[in-house]
Amino acid sequence: MTGLRELKKERTRRAISEAAITLFLEHGFDRVSVADVAAAAEVSKPTLFSYFPTKEDLVVHRFADHQEQAAEVVRTRTAGEPALDALLRDFLAGLARRDPVTGLNDHPAVLAFTGLVYGTPSLAARVGEYVARAEESLAEALRAAPPGAARANGAARAQGSAGAQELAAALLAAQVTATQRVLALHNWRRIRDGRTADELYAEAVEDATGAFDLLAHGYGPPSGERAAAD
Template sequence: MTGLRERKKERTRRAISEAAIALFLERGFDQVSVAEVAAAAEVSKPTLFSYFASKEDLVVHRFADHQEQAADVVRGRSGDESALDALRRDFLDGLDRRDPVTGLNDHPQVLAFTGLVQGTPSLAARVGAYVARAERSLAEALREDPDLAPPHELTAPLLAAQVTATLRVLALHNWRRLREGARTADELHPEAVADADRAFDLLSRGYAGA
């Protein structure tokens, strides 16, 4: 019964978010009220707020799924793989899958969703908070990494900040090129891989022997 109840709650949560995002994409985030979202999702406002603490969370909760991704990659890698090599592999795998988090996904709704977030200051600011938490989680994982031992106290947080920024820049660069519409994700894939390899090569050279 507990599993059934949780699945039902997750379906309701997803339905509310999907209704909200559809309205925001159609009319703009600031032009849609929470009451309108609740009506479209066929729930009450109190029910909506029991699932989402704020209007922004209706959109950016999707980023919460990736908060621990980099830290999990570092902790779950094989013993003969460095932290940076594991993070590179994970991003390249994402490019191969056309994972939206890499920016290399040309589905119209994915492009529009990213445009909504980037073009709405309150959403971009909220995403920044998720990114900051992801950076802190990665720093904690790197502090446990014997490859960085004996580390300077700033080595792990500096590397986490630079990796997080690198992933963000790569993803936005991919999205912006796709938004132009001149090439598809498949056509851009080799270039995106080369960009990622160059970025991680720069990081690896900087932290060699750290």
């Protein structure tokens, strides 16, 4: 019975969210009230709020599914595999399967949903809260990793005191989270501007590989300074 109740709750939750997103895409997020969503989903407002604490959560709750993804990749990677290598591998796998979280998905519904989120300030701010929690989760996973395990090819100097290692984990988690977000938005914008996911795939793989290489090895001085030094 517990399983059936949970299944029913999940179906209700999904129905409320889908009704909300349909209305928001059709009329705009700010022009649709919670009462409108409740009516469309055929539930009461108290029932709606029991599933979604805020109006924004009706949309961005989908990001909660990815809050633990990066941390889980670090925790479950094969023995001896650097965390950055595992995270890159996971992102590349997402590109290959056209996971919307990578931005490499040209389905009209996905493009419209992403446009709704990043075109609505309150939704974008709420997504930022989910991203912050994902970053902290990743930092915790990196702190639990063996010393040096975060490094790829000798990068990410996590040597020294426990405090220094904790700071290094927090810095790396912030950089990885920002890198994944920027890559996803870059992919989405290029598809929004007319590219297809298939024709963009090889370029997206190259971009992701290059971005994680920068995380591993650093940016170095500007090219002008390097030329002068030579």
